[in-house]
Amino acid sequence: MTVAALRALIDAETPAVVRPPAPRIRPRTQHPEEVRPVNTQQAVAVSMYRDGETVAAIIDATGLDQDEIADAVRNAGHEYFAEPQNDGPTDAVATTAQGLIAWGMQHPSPRMQRLADQARTALADLQQARRREAVVTAAEERVRAAEQALAAARDALRAAKGAPAPAGRPDRAEAAAIRIWARDHGHTVGAAGMIPRAVVDAYRDAQAA
Incomplete structure (x- = not known):
């Protein structure tokens, strides 16, 4: 029996009693686009994203994939910026x-x-x-x-x-003489190591002249 039918029956039994009109109850409107329930992984993903963590780090921590992370961030009211993808080696x-x-x-x-x-x-x-x-x-x-x-x-x-x-590689004594001569004549040589062939030849040509 509906509420209206029950009220009519009561009024018929007690007609002298004045009663206020019954309040109208409006049905609750459902809005599926409102805030959706968020589980623990999604909450952690949103928090990490707001702290600046990379998507890879969020995936490792929560087990969510990139699309799920994007949905969680957007559902929390934040803008989601997709990280650039590298499809392969490039120059x-x-x-x-x-x-x-x-x-x-x-x-x-x-x-x-x-x-x-x-x-x-x-x-x-x-x-x-x-x-x-x-x-x-x-x-x-x-x-x-x-x-x-x-x-x-x-x-x-x-x-x-x-x-x-010209002879081959200079021995230790000739190398020392070449270094001294090279520095005096504007050539750059190290204190040790191989002396450039051009410097060795220039030194020997100067000695032969």
Whole structure:
């Protein structure tokens, strides 16, 4: 029997009694898009993401996959930034680094933003160091080529003059004399180790003259 039918029966039995109208009860409206229940793994994932942890670290800690982490973050009212994916080896290393830096700068975590700013500075320093090293390496190659060309020219000149070919590697005494002579004549030689062939030939030519 419904409430309305029961009320009508009571009114029929006691017609003299005045009763207030029955209140209308509105059915509760369900909103499935409201806050969804969050389990422990999802709560941990949201907390770690807000602290700036990487998705890989969150996956290891919670066992959730990347899509589940993204859903948990968005359901908690935060914006989710997907980490850039590296599909395979690439020659554009700087491009990948720039992508990571851009992702970090847009991250809601101040810690990730600081790391991205530090990485940007470090990347600029690395790029400058690589350019400088490339210039130095190219200059050293040119110096080596020039020394080899000079040694070949000296051999040709010696052959044209009919002079005997130079002896082989200098012994300890001659090496010490060569180092002293080389420094006095503007050549760069180390205090130990092999002396460049061009310097040895120049010293011997000077002694033979």
